[in-house]
Amino acid sequence: MNLEFHGAVGGVTGSHMVLDAGGMRVGIDAGLFQGNEASRNQADFGHDPRSIRVLILTHAHIDHSGRVPLLIKKGFSGKIISTAATADLCEIMLRDSAHLMMEAAEHESHQSDQRRRPLAGPLYEEKDVAAAMRHFTPIRYNKEHDLGRFSIRFMDAGHILGSAMIELSFGKKRLVFSGDLGRPGAPFLRDPEKVDAADWLVLESTYGDMDHGNIADRGKILLNIILETLERGGNVVIPAFAIGRTQEILYELNPYAEKGVLSGVSCFVDSPMAISATEIYARHPECFDEETLSLLRSGDSPLEFPGIQYTRSQDESKAIYDHRGPRIIISASGMCTGGRVLHHLIKNLEQKDSTILFVGYQADGTIGRRLLDGARKIRILDKDLDVKAQITSMDAFSAHAGRKEILSWLRSFRQFPDKVFLNHGEPRATRALAEAIRTEFDSEVTIPEMGQKYLLS
Numbered sequence: 001m002n003l004e005f006h007g008a009v010g011g012v013t014g015s016h017m018v019l020d021a022g023g024m025r026v027g028i029d030a031g032l033f034q035g036n037e038a039s040r041n042q043a044d045f046g047h048d049p050r051s052i053r054v055l056i057l058t059h060a061h062i063d064h065s066g067r068v069p070l071l072i073k074k075g076f077s078g079k080i081i082s083t084a085a086t087a088d089l090c091e092i093m094l095r096d097s098a099h100l101m102m103e104a105a106e107h108e109s110h111q112s113d114q115r116r117r118p119l120a121g122p123l124y125e126e127k128d129v130a131a132a133m134r135h136f137t138p139i140r141y142n143k144e145h146d147l148g149r150f151s152i153r154f155m156d157a158g159h160i161l162g163s164a165m166i167e168l169s170f171g172k173k174r175l176v177f178s179g180d181l182g183r184p185g186a187p188f189l190r191d192p193e194k195v196d197a198a199d200w201l202v203l204e205s206t207y208g209d210m211d212h213g214n215i216a217d218r219g220k221i222l223l224n225i226i227l228e229t230l231e232r233g234g235n236v237v238i239p240a241f242a243i244g245r246t247q248e249i250l251y252e253l254n255p256y257a258e259k260g261v262l263s264g265v266s267c268f269v270d271s272p273m274a275i276s277a278t279e280i281y282a283r284h285p286e287c288f289d290e291e292t293l294s295l296l297r298s299g300d301s302p303l304e305f306p307g308i309q310y311t312r313s314q315d316e317s318k319a320i321y322d323h324r325g326p327r328i329i330i331s332a333s334g335m336c337t338g339g340r341v342l343h344h345l346i347k348n349l350e351q352k353d354s355t356i357l358f359v360g361y362q363a364d365g366t367i368g369r370r371l372l373d374g375a376r377k378i379r380i381l382d383k384d385l386d387v388k389a390q391i392t393s394m395d396a397f398s399a400h401a402g403r404k405e406i407l408s409w410l411r412s413f414r415q416f417p418d419k420v421f422l423n424h425g426e427p428r429a430t431r432a433l434a435e436a437i438r439t440e441f442d443s444e445v446t447i448p449e450m451g452q453k454y455l456l457s
């Protein structure tokens with residue numbers, strides 16, 4: 001049995017692996033490369049997609065699902081196994097992704113008229129997304145399904161709605177993929193499930209070298225940043241992933257808004273995808289933890305409060321600035337790689353009273369990372385801007401387990417895996433986690449390389 005790594009190697013984007021189980025080839029995730037690695041999307045998959053029998057998705061984030069329609073265009077014709085919530089979220093994520101690619105291609109064709117460069121074109125279009133959706137075959141958490149050479153079971157990864165760890169059983173041997181590992185105590189979601197035993201583990205390492213701020217304190221910290229900015233007369237712009245992060249911010253603001261602390265403040269959720277995601281949340285209570293279920297039973301929806309305005313259309317989005325009074329604007333994309341948030345950056349970056357608050361991971365090469373790294377000038381949608389706004393970040397909203405949380409999750413194994421593969425991390429983070437695992441657990445740790453095959457036996 002061989003495991004091949006075709007993405008999220010030496011970086012966090014483009015997750016894609018292929019397991020060759022005695023000739024049956026199974027894909028695990030098929031994510032987009034982003035930031036510095038984005039050009040890799042134009043290359044081939046590193047294997048023949050026609051040979052893949054089944055594709056299993058850990059979750060809907062675009063760096064795990066964004067190349068699914070491309071995989072199908074290149075000949076994959078099998079089932080896509082995911083949770084039901086992941087399937088629903090993928091539909092909106094992939095449509096949005098197709099839309100952003102069309103926009104980028106149009107922009108590029110406009111530029112290349114002037115510079116005569118060859119065009120890359122979109123990787124796929126909406127019709128390819130519609131075709132991809134027909135391959136989805138949802139399964140439930142913690143139910144074992146026989147796939148012939150092995151059986152599959154999903155466990156809750158606690159990372160975003162519908163996120164799963166994958167356990168594949170071959171007789172007595174078990175291979176576990178952590179997918180993106182969530183954090184205990186996150187709102188809406190159950191804590192990442194403990195895994196009892198595995199022979200091989202593929203583990204993400206995004207935060208293998210650092211810890212995050214406390215989940216319990218983050219509502220207060222968020223509120224303080226907002227109140228300080230509004231007092232100065234600025235706006236708060238929060239670039240946030242439409243799925244997960246946006247809902248968690250609302251969840252934290254909800255109690256303050258309900259108590260009147262934010263009275264007179266408009267909170268715009270300016271992302272059609274975030275609105276659709278919020279509707280999908282409502283459809284999947286099977287993914288919620290006890291706390292959220294009891295909040296809902298008490299009649300309080302964490303995603304609705306006084307002052308909240310969901311803006312779906314372009315016109316509503318533009319009208320945000322006609323609006324008088326203090327504003328919080330939550331908009332995607334989270335790493336400022338596209339989407340409406342770019343317009344809010346253009347409006348606010350040159351305002352010294354405004355705050356741009358980052359709440360998620362900013363991959364190398366993205367506008368978000370450059371702002372966080374202190375860029376004083378930045379070019380967005382052909383506009384050159386002087387950065388005068390306050391740029392700040394909160395790591396407590398991370399949807400990924402921090403170093404201590406990963407290690408504590410690993411300690412719950414009764415039978416620790418003989419072999420651990422660490423992917424989905426920038427080299428420094430991955431190496432630090434590898435060191436920690438080698439020191440504490442008696443296990444062989446491998447940091448896989450792009451396109452390499454590793455023998456499991």
Ligand SMILES: [Zn+2]
Nearest residue numbers: 059061159180
């Ligand atoms: Zn993720």
Ligand SMILES: [Zn+2]
Nearest residue numbers: 012061063180
């Ligand atoms: Zn990821």
